[in-house]
Amino acid sequence: MKTSNFPKCYKKETKPNKFCPGCGHSLTLKTLGQVIDGFEISKKMVFGIDIGCSLLAWDFFDIDTVQTHHGRVVPVIKGIKMASPKTVAIAYMGDGGGYAIGLQSLLHSAKRNDPITVILVNNTLYGMTGGQKAPTTMKGEVTSSTPGGVFTDDEPFMGPELINHITKGKAYTARASVGNLFDLKRKIQEAIMYQINGKGFAFVEVLSMCPLNWKTDVKNTIEFLDKMEKVFPVGVIGKS
Amino acid sequence: MAVKVKAKKYLLTGNEIIVQAALDAGAEMFCGYPITPTTEILTGWAEKAAKDKNLLFLQTEDETSAGFTVIGGVLAGKKAWTATAGPGNILMQDPMSMAEAMRLPTVCYIGQRGGPSTGTVIYSQQEVTLTRFGGNGEGMRIVYSPSTLQELYDLTIKAFEAAWKYRFPTFVLGDGYLGKTLGDVDFHKKPKNYASYPFVQNGEINNLRNTFSIEEELYDNLKDHFKDFTEMSKDVSECEEFMLKDAQTVVFAHGVVGSATKMAVRELREEGYRVGLFRPITLSPFPSKETIRAVKRAKRIVIAESSYGQFGRIVREVLYGVTDIPVHRLYRPAVGIMPEDIVEKVKNISK
Ligand SMILES: Cc1ncc(C[n+]2csc(CCOP(=O)(O)OP(=O)(O)O)c2C)c(N)n1
Ligand code: SF4
Numbered sequence: 001m002k003t004s005n006f007p008k009c010y011k012k013e014t015k016p017n018k019f020c021p022g023c024g025h026s027l028t029l030k031t032l033g034q035v036i037d038g039f040e041i042s043k044k045m046v047f048g049i050d051i052g053c054s055l056l057a058w059d060f061f062d063i064d065t066v067q068t069h070h071g072r073v074v075p076v077i078k079g080i081k082m083a084s085p086k087t088v089a090i091a092y093m094g095d096g097g098g099y100a101i102g103l104q105s106l107l108h109s110a111k112r113n114d115p116i117t118v119i120l121v122n123n124t125l126y127g128m129t130g131g132q133k134a135p136t137t138m139k140g141e142v143t144s145s146t147p148g149g150v151f152t153d154d155e156p157f158m159g160p161e162l163i164n165h166i167t168k169g170k171a172y173t174a175r176a177s178v179g180n181l182f183d184l185k186r187k188i189q190e191a192i193m194y195q196i197n198g199k200g201f202a203f204v205e206v207l208s209m210c211p212l213n214w215k216t217d218v219k220n221t222i223e224f225l226d227k228m229e230k231v232f233p234v235g236v237i238g239k240s
Numbered sequence: 241m242a243v244k245v246k247a248k249k250y251l252l253t254g255n256e257i258i259v260q261a262a263l264d265a266g267a268e269m270f271c272g273y274p275i276t277p278t279t280e281i282l283t284g285w286a287e288k289a290a291k292d293k294n295l296l297f298l299q300t301e302d303e304t305s306a307g308f309t310v311i312g313g314v315l316a317g318k319k320a321w322t323a324t325a326g327p328g329n330i331l332m333q334d335p336m337s338m339a340e341a342m343r344l345p346t347v348c349y350i351g352q353r354g355g356p357s358t359g360t361v362i363y364s365q366q367e368v369t370l371t372r373f374g375g376n377g378e379g380m381r382i383v384y385s386p387s388t389l390q391e392l393y394d395l396t397i398k399a400f401e402a403a404w405k406y407r408f409p410t411f412v413l414g415d416g417y418l419g420k421t422l423g424d425v426d427f428h429k430k431p432k433n434y435a436s437y438p439f440v441q442n443g444e445i446n447n448l449r450n451t452f453s454i455e456e457e458l459y460d461n462l463k464d465h466f467k468d469f470t471e472m473s474k475d476v477s478e479c480e481e482f483m484l485k486d487a488q489t490v491v492f493a494h495g496v497v498g499s500a501t502k503m504a505v506r507e508l509r510e511e512g513y514r515v516g517l518f519r520p521i522t523l524s525p526f527p528s529k530e531t532i533r534a535v536k537r538a539k540r541i542v543i544a545e546s547s548y549g550q551f552g553r554i555v556r557e558v559l560y561g562v563t564d565i566p567v568h569r570l571y572r573p574a575v576g577i578m579p580e581d582i583v584e585k586v587k588n589i590s591k
Contacts, residue, residue, distance in 0.1 A: 011447075046315075046440050051451070058449040064440040066315060067449040068308065069338055075305040079312015080440065082296055083269060083320065087441055105308075108301040 007033030009042040011062045018056040022221060024178040024208025025053055028121055029060055031181055032090075035188045036063070039196075045088035048077040050102070052094030053127040053210075071102025074109045074118060081116050088117075088195060095122045095205075099135035099157045110163045110171050113200035117191045120159060120203070123210040124228065131213025138231050143213070156231060159205050164238035172202035173237040178209065179225050180234070187236070199240065207232055248428050254392050254419040255280035258349055258412070259288065261396035262321055266433045267347070269296035269320035271309040273328060276361040277416025278351040281323040296320075303328040307335025307346070314344050315448075317438030319400055323349035325416075327358060329367055329374070336409050337375030341450040343465065344439070345403035345410070349396065352415040354574030362416035364574040365495055365546040368554075371411050372524045378462070380469050382410040382476060383524040387498040389423040395521070397431045404434045406472040413523065417496050417576065473525035480519040481534060483509060487516030488539040489586055492531075492555045494520050497544050497577045504582035515586055523551070528558045535563050542585055544570040544577055 006015070010033055019026045036042050042063050049057050051070035058067040068076045073091040081089040098106050098120040109116065125143045126132040132145040135157035140149040160173035167173075172194040176184040184206060191202035207228045211221045252260065258281055262270070270285040272278075282299065289297035296313070300306040306322045313320030324332050329350050339346040352367040354360030373379040382402050384395040396412050403410035440446050452458040480498070483505055484490065493501040498519035508515045518534040520527050535541060541559075543552040548571050556567060570577065570585050 044441075055449075055451050058451070059447040062445050064445060065447045065449075066440065067451060068311075069334060069450075072304070072308045072335070072338075075300065075308035076312040076315070078298075079269075079271070079309035079314075079320070080316045081312070082298065082309070083313040083316035083318040084438075084441060087316065104301050105305045108305070 008037045009033050009061050009063055011059055014059045017060060019053065020212045022209065022211040022218070023053070024123060024206070024210065025056070025121060027178040027181060028119070028184070028206050028208060029057055031185045032119065032188055033061065035185060035192060038189070039192060041088045044086070045090060046077070046080050048073040048080070048089070048091045050093035050097035051128070052097050054092050054094055054097070054121065055128070057092065071097045071100070071105065073097065074102060074105045077116050078109055078114050081114065088192065090192070091116060091118045093118070093120050094127065095120060095124070095134045095136045095157070096126045099159055107163070107166060110167050110201045110203065113167065113170055115195050115198060115200050117195045117202045119188065119191070120205045121208045122205050122232065123208045125210060125213055127210045127213055131210070138228070158232070160203055160237045163203050167201065167238070169238040170240050171200060172239045174203070175205045175207065175232055175234050175237065177207035177225065177229055177234050179207070179229065183234070194239070205232070207234070249424045249426055251422060251424050253280065253422050254389055254414065256284055257389055257393045257425050258323070258396050258419070259284040260427070261393045262400070263288065264427065264431050265319065265397045265400035266436070267319045267321050267400060268294065269310070269313040269318045270322065271298040271300050271306040271313070271320065272322045272324065273300055273303045273306050275325050275328040277353060277419045278323040278325050278349065280419070281349060303331035304334050307332050310346055311335055311339060311344055314346055315439045316441065317436050319404070319436045321347040321349070323351065325351040326353040326355055326367070329370055333370070333374035337377055338450055339409040340375060340377050340380050342448060343407040345407050347399050347403050347410050349412045349414060351419050352413065360574055362420070363546065363576060364415065365497065366550060366574060367413065368523060368547060368550040371413050378466070379524060380408055380465050381524055382406070382408050383522060384412045385494040385521060385523050386412065386414055386418065387495050387519065389418065389421060389425050392418055393425050393427070401432060401434045402476055404436055406468065406476065408469065413495065415496060469525065476522060477525045477527040478521035479527040479530050480517070480521060481530065482517040482519065484516035484518065484534055486514050489513065489515040489542060489590060490518055490534055490538045491515065491542040491544055491582060491586070492518050492551070493544040494523060494551055497546060500577050500579045501544055501582050503579040504586070507579065507583055508586055513586060513590060523554065526554055526558065531555065531558045532562050535559060535565065538565060540566050540568060540589060542568045542570060542589065544582055544585070546572055546575060546577055548573045
């Protein structure tokens with residue numbers, strides 16, 4: 001099999017990967033892999049992953065990877081960065097991990113301006129457990145715990161905006177989408193450079209698809225992502 | 241502030257002793273969240289870290305985060321540790337179960353306080369079960385139970401040694417009486433300082449996980465842990481056997497209740513009672529062989545503890561089927577046990 005357009009930092013033995021076909025995690029990780037190749041940091045970094053579908057990436061890269069508990073990847077990565085400041089420390093998690101169970105740690109890490117990079121995949125639901133409501137679930141969205149779209153009157157969670165607010169614009173905060181991989185790549189690059197340049201906390205939320213739990217075909221998947229981009233504005237929200 | 245008593249003797253509180261012991265064991269990083277009776281460990285470390293830039297310190301947003309940040313430090317090769325109590329010990333079980341699964345040498349001091357729930361804030365022996373078996377695993381942990389200030393120092397150092405040597409999460413199970421007592425301690429012992437090492441950024445590519453998709457894969461992994469635990473048990477388990485040779489009554493006690501029992505035994509011996517103390521120094525791995533040996537010639541057993549049988553359950557499990565001599569209980573959950581209480585108990589049952 002010709003694999004030349006795979007990022008060099010891929011662990012080839014574990015490809016094809018474990019994500020569902022059409023999953024936005026694979027696209028996000030491929031983009032991250034390209035950035036890692038470009039910066040030549042694969043030997044100088046630790047990749048931390050949460051529980052959620054992100055755990056499927058525990059052996060995705062030929063890179064030091066640590067998988068932890070649901071919502072706990074930020075403190076683990078912070079601990080590594082504290083103990084080994086030269087390491088490029090990247091945390092990768094879902095919206096349930098970051099905005100529900102692990103929100104406290106995410107916000108405090110941002111507040112402390114910890115020099116780490118956090119990439120959070122927003123697919124508007126809990127993928128791994130079968131598509132329940134997440135803090136990012138949109139109004140009227142049908143999930144396995146919001147049948148017919150009930151119980152969705154609350155506002156979807158605006159993560160980068162919140163972090164930007166509490167850090168008074170000191171952190172790098174951005175939202176990108178797997179619908180525009182070129183833009184996603186640029187934002188991941190900026191978020192990693194932010195850490196390397198010692199500027200502090202960097203956070204990218206990635207709008208991503210979960211066709212399995214959205215129960216969408218290709219056309220509807222793209223439409224769903226378009227709708228997400230209207231609810232969650234893509235762009236750089238803050239940086240210094 | 242340490243007041244120097246004699247050449248190498250210092251007058252310190254228990255919590256100050258713990259900090260000094262951690263430093264002498266080579267600890268470099270502390271993350272924690274304030275909770276009585278262990279707060280002075282956090283503030284004590286913060287004071288040291290403020291003066292020494294090689295010492296890392298983080299006051300986290302909660303104990304869960306403290307434990308996971310410690311895990312990050314350990315993964316990067318630092319002797320990292322934490323201290324907590326009661327409700328904090330509950331939250332600490334989340335990271336400690338990860339440490340147990342991934343065999344990470346974390347060190348955690350527990351200052352037991354009264355429970356359940358918020359309870360009281362200074363003293364109990366009610367965190368035995370939680371500390372030994374907290375988490376959704378099999379209790380592959382090392383747990384030391386110091387009974388004096390000197391032991392607090394020695395066992396805290398040992399905890400770091402054992403953690404890094406055998407790679408099981410290691411706990412020192414104290415309480416607020418010990419932590420807040422002022423006394424002298426001998427720093428003579430030169431600790432061995434078992435070296436730390438990184439689990440990432442160590443020249444290899446490490447893909448570390450605690451999640452498995454195949455049941456047999458996890459089972460194989462656990463079997464290795466059980467084997468390693470059994471093997472290290474004989475080197476790590478420790479106990480004190482005091483006046484047991486001709487003892488007809490054997491009192492089982494640990495921690496500060498062990499100290500009280502020792503005083504009671506001395507007093508009772510003066511009055512002619514044939515009584516002795518068996519005091520496990522490690523609650524996990526438990527000195528089972530010695531426990532069985534201790535009751536060989538005994539006529540009765542007393543189990544004394546400041547909980548409602550958490551320690552007693554361990555002793556009785558070890559002795560199950562070994563002896564049928566009567567077991568007397570002196571269970572006083574979350575209250576202290578004085579030497580007089582033990583003297584009275586032993587006299588009553590010896591009649
Ligand atoms: C403490 C704890 N609670 C619950 C779970 C079950 N659980 C596993 S993954 C998950 C949600 C994952 O959703 P998200 O973080 O959005 O990631 P995704 O799978 O969508 O990528 C939950 C609730 C768990 N593993 N641990
Ligand atoms: S369940 Fe959803 S998020 Fe998880 S791998 Fe499948 S498509 Fe991706």
